[in-house]
Amino acid sequence: xxxxxxxxxxxxxxxxILLTEEKADEFxxxxxxxxVKKKESLLKAGEICRFEGFVNKGLFRVYHIDRDxxxxxxxxxxxxxxxxxxxxxxxxxxxxxxxxxxxxxxILLISKENKEFAYRNIPEIEKLFRIMTQKTHVFLQRRIIDxxxxxxxxxxxxxxxxxxxxxxxLSNLQIAAYLGxxxxxxxxxxxxxxxxx
Amino acid sequence: xxxxxxxxxxxxxxxxILLTEEKADEFxxxxxxxxVKKKESLLKAGEICRFEGFVNKGLFRVYHIDRDxxxxxxxxxxxxxxxxxxxxxxxxxxxxxxxxxxxxxxILLISKENKEFAYRNIPEIEKLFRIMTQKTHVFLQRRIIDxxxxxxxxxxxxxxxxxxxxxxxLSNLQIAAYLGxxxxxxxxxxxxxxxxx
DNA sequence: GTAAAAAGTTGAACAAGTTCAATAAATGGA
DNA sequence: TCCATTTATTGAACTTGTTCAACTTTTTAC
Numbered sequence: 001x002x003x004x005x006x007x008x009x010x011x012x013x014x015x016x017i018l019l020t021e022e023k024a025d026e027f028x029x030x031x032x033x034x035x036v037k038k039k040e041s042l043l044k045a046g047e048i049c050r051f052e053g054f055v056n057k058g059l060f061r062v063y064h065i066d067r068d069x070x071x072x073x074x075x076x077x078x079x080x081x082x083x084x085x086x087x088x089x090x091x092x093x094x095x096x097x098x099x100x101x102x103x104x105x106x107i108l109l110i111s112k113e114n115k116e117f118a119y120r121n122i123p124e125i126e127k128l129f130r131i132m133t134q135k136t137h138v139f140l141q142r143r144i145i146d147x148x149x150x151x152x153x154x155x156x157x158x159x160x161x162x163x164x165x166x167x168x169x170l171s172n173l174q175i176a177a178y179l180g181x182x183x184x185x186x187x188x189x190x191x192x193x194x195x196x197x
Numbered sequence: 198x199x200x201x202x203x204x205x206x207x208x209x210x211x212x213x214i215l216l217t218e219e220k221a222d223e224f225x226x227x228x229x230x231x232x233v234k235k236k237e238s239l240l241k242a243g244e245i246c247r248f249e250g251f252v253n254k255g256l257f258r259v260y261h262i263d264r265d266x267x268x269x270x271x272x273x274x275x276x277x278x279x280x281x282x283x284x285x286x287x288x289x290x291x292x293x294x295x296x297x298x299x300x301x302x303x304i305l306l307i308s309k310e311n312k313e314f315a316y317r318n319i320p321e322i323e324k325l326f327r328i329m330t331q332k333t334h335v336f337l338q339r340r341i342i343d344x345x346x347x348x349x350x351x352x353x354x355x356x357x358x359x360x361x362x363x364x365x366x367l368s369n370l371q372i373a374a375y376l377g378x379x380x381x382x383x384x385x386x387x388x389x390x391x392x393x394x
Numbered sequence: 395g396t397a398a399a400a401a402g403t404t405g406a407a408c409a410a411g412t413t414c415a416a417t418a419a420a421t422g423g424a
Numbered sequence: 425t426c427c428a429t430t431t432a433t434t435g436a437a438c439t440t441g442t443t444c445a446a447c448t449t450t451t452t453a454c
Contacts (some may be wrong), residue, residue, distance in 0.1 A: 063416090066342075068346075071341050078359055087335040126324055130326055138340065139339035140372075141271055141284075143341060149263035152411070173432085180345035181410070184411095187433050188434080284405080348438080349441070381403080381443080384402060385404080389402090398451100398453085399450100401448100402448080403446100404446085408428090408443075408444100409441085411441095412440085413438075415434105416433100418433070418437090419430100420432085421429080422427105422429080
């Protein structure tokens with residue numbers, strides 16, 4: 001693992017909990033680095049997710065492919081984000097998700113065994129993941145309500161405003177798959193918006 | 198707190214973690230019981246949520262009212278379910294949710310102070326809430342994808358199949374607000390289904 | 395038991411978003 | 425650099441779901 005990757009991970013942890021330098025180092029030792037090429041998959045539906053990952057570089061999408069072969073993006077994970085199928089990882093159950101790199105990437109991976117080791121030996125880590133899961137939880141609730149109460153236009157505009165960095169690294173196909181609309185309709189929304197200006 | 202309420206709470210905890218009888222009792226002592234009449238609110242948008250609740254009896258709905266005055270139901274909580282606005286509760290931030298009893302209810306409430314006391318003094322409790330939050334997280338992910346990939350008809354049928362008990366305690370207005378459709382359209386779906394049989 | 399309120403149904407007109415097909419533009423790999 | 429592939433745009437027809445209004449049925453409160 002590069003020093004800068006470790007730095008980013010330690011900085012990320014410190015956003016959520018207080019941890020001594022030694023304990024943070026001990027925790028970081030439980031990760032291994034992996035380089036992933038664009039379009040390469042970290043996980044496919046049907047497989048059991050054997051990792052929880054912290055993105056040091058690059059960009060991933062976590063998505064589902066439905067019955068009709070349509071992609072739905074659950075979330076994107078760029079630098080400083082965590083990525084896994086928590087259900088598959090925790091319960092060792094086949095996943096229904098795909099995780100794929102949209103850009104060449106470096107990701108730090110921790111196994112279930114090592115995460116459980118951390119839970120046992122560094123009590124603060126239990127808190128770390130409780131807090132992180134809780135934050136995601138809040139975010140998911142918000143998204144459910146937004147999907148129910150807002151039109152596609154509004155959701156698109158809010159996406160751009162909330163994630164300007166992500167926006168310019170993503171194709172409209174990916175954004176449409178996140179917003180839950182067809183990419184043709186997204187194209188029409190974009191036209192409408194640009195005409196208004 | 199009645200003995201039966203305490204029993205239900207202890208049984209619920211034991212579904213997620215192993216806890217000695219003494220520790221479970223100690224944890225239960227941190228809750229207080231509250232009786233809530235039908236249509237009474239536990240929380241309103243704008244307020245700070247001061248509790249995390251475990252439903253012993255009755256039925257609650259957790260919902261949002263959007264700009265246009267339309268209700269969106271985030272979830273229902275009947276016996277053996279937990280209910281709170283986790284964001285407002287944890288971060289002492291004004292809520293954007295309403296929590297209201299749909300039936301006369303009894304709920305066991307724990308304050309933030311008492312929950313933090315539990316975190317400090319009963320380490321397993323940190324794990325309990327991490328696991329519960331994680332389960333909710335999985336459920337919310339599933340719901341986001343379902344809302345994107347399934348029609349209202351399918352979502353209605355799955356709702357009935359997954360929550361038959363809940364279904365017969367809820368009005369179609371409430372179910373429509375959960376599915377994210379108008380109650381008129383739900384009525385038409387019901388007609389279509391009944392004609393098929 | 396009855397009046398009022400709330401919940402449920404139905405139809406017609408409408409709006410939001412999809413699908414399909416054709417074409418244009420951008421990107422990527424040898 | 426050039427060819428193939430992917431991404432984006434556009435229009436027309438279509439589907440899903442909404443809105444509004446009128447009406448019926450059920451529930452609730454006194």
